[in-house]
Amino acid sequence: MKAASFDYARPTSTGDAIALLGTGAGMNKPVAGGQSLGPMMNLRLAQPEMLIDLRAIAALDGWVDVPDVEPDAIVLGACTTHAAIEDGKVPDPTRGLMPYVARNIAYRAVRNRGTIGGSLAHADPAADWINVMALLDAQYLVTGPGGSRIVGNAGWMSGAFTTALAEDEILTGVRIAKLSASARWSYYKFNRKPGEFAEAIAAFVVDPVRGICRAVIGAIEATPFVIADASPLVDGWNEPFARAQLQAAGLAPDTYEYRIHAVALERAAQALSAPNMSLTGKAE
Numbered sequence: 635m636k637a638a639s640f641d642y643a644r645p646t647s648t649g650d651a652i653a654l655l656g657t658g659a660g661m662n663k664p665v666a667g668g669q670s671l672g673p674m675m676n677l678r679l680a681q682p683e684m685l686i687d688l689r690a691i692a693a694l695d696g697w698v699d700v701p702d703v704e705p706d707a708i709v710l711g712a713c714t715t716h717a718a719i720e721d722g723k724v725p726d727p728t729r730g731l732m733p734y735v736a737r738n739i740a741y742r743a744v745r746n747r748g749t750i751g752g753s754l755a756h757a758d759p760a761a762d763w764i765n766v767m768a769l770l771d772a773q774y775l776v777t778g779p780g781g782s783r784i785v786g787n788a789g790w791m792s793g794a795f796t797t798a799l800a801e802d803e804i805l806t807g808v809r810i811a812k813l814s815a816s817a818r819w820s821y822y823k824f825n826r827k828p829g830e831f832a833e834a835i836a837a838f839v840v841d842p843v844r845g846i847c848r849a850v851i852g853a854i855e856a857t858p859f860v861i862a863d864a865s866p867l868v869d870g871w872n873e874p875f876a877r878a879q880l881q882a883a884g885l886a887p888d889t890y891e892y893r894i895h896a897v898a899l900e901r902a903a904q905a906l907s908a909p910n911m912s913l914t915g916k917a918e
């Protein structure tokens with residue numbers, strides 16, 4: 635099957651892109667890498683009248699160091715590709731976590747075109763960046779006809795494939811606070827073979843300098859489940875606490891989904907003891 639016919643525009647500024655979005659009565663859509671929207675259009679699950687290609691907007695493809703009071707942060711432009719993160723072409727505020735995650739997304743052809751902003755706007759619960767941003771408590775920078783606004787992580791995704799973005803708004807970037815030199819992280823993605831979306835995700839970040847001990851249970855067909863204080867799973871393994879978190883994430887005990895997420899959570903916690911060591915055994 636092929637996509638229904640559509641018009642195509644390639645604006646060079648965010649303002650022009652938003653103006654074009656506003657002309658479509660909800661039928662015009664931004665496109666970045668096209669790696670999620672393209673297949674949906676080919677299946678005719680999406681039939682936009684006009685595609686507004688964001689890739690010629692230089693401001694969406696860069697990065698900015700944000701020297702906040704505490705802590706410093708990086709803003710990554712929405713059109714930053716997975717490959718640019720994998721290859722270190724943009725600064726990594728996460729001490730190896732983001733490049734590690736990037737190189738385990740799909741395969742290189744997808745990573746060359748797919749963007750962090752496209753992934754976060756698509757908000758597939760099984761995708762990687764939506765779970766990593768929840769782990770990092772990132773902020774989302776949004777611009778629309780009324781100006782710009784910042785959406786905190788908790789306000790971004792309200793359910794599968796649903797975000798705080800209005801039809802005439804664009805995600806311009808994501809703001810990520812820098813982890814300190816003493817931070818540790820782990821990321822466990824359960825999928826049957828490389829290149830497939832996750833069936834379960836679990837991740838931890840511990841940063842004593844910033845007072846963070848957080849975990850995420852992801853790929854749960856809903857918003858990533860954030861464990862704000864994961865210390866019962868980090869300072870030893872508290873099994874009743876783990877069970878309670880998995881159930882609070884909506885996983886029913888004795889189901890396949892519960893079991894793979896339980897294993898993912900425990901393996902991610904174990905991986906923290908090998909500093910920033912991936913679960914395939916490669917040191918970061």
Ligand SMILES: Cc1cc2nc3c(=O)[nH]c(=O)nc-3n(C[C@H](O)[C@H](O)[C@H](O)COP(=O)(O)OP(=O)(O)OC[C@H]3O[C@@H](n4cnc5c(N)ncnc54)[C@H](O)[C@@H]3O)c2cc1C
Pocket residue numbers: 663664665666667668669670671672688712713738739740741744747748749750751752753755756760761762763799803804805806829830831832
């Ligand atoms: C074979 C295959 C395997 C994959 N495996 C994985 C995987 O393992 N893990 C993973 O995380 N992902 C995976 N993906 C998805 C991939 O990461 C996509 O690149 C990503 O989900 C979408 O990014 P994109 O830039 O291609 O967005 P697009 O497809 O261009 O857009 C996706 C949606 O977001 C909207 N959009 C795009 N950019 C913006 C913006 N800046 N502001 C507002 N709205 C915007 C579009 O209108 C559309 O609705 C896979 C994809 C394929 C094809």
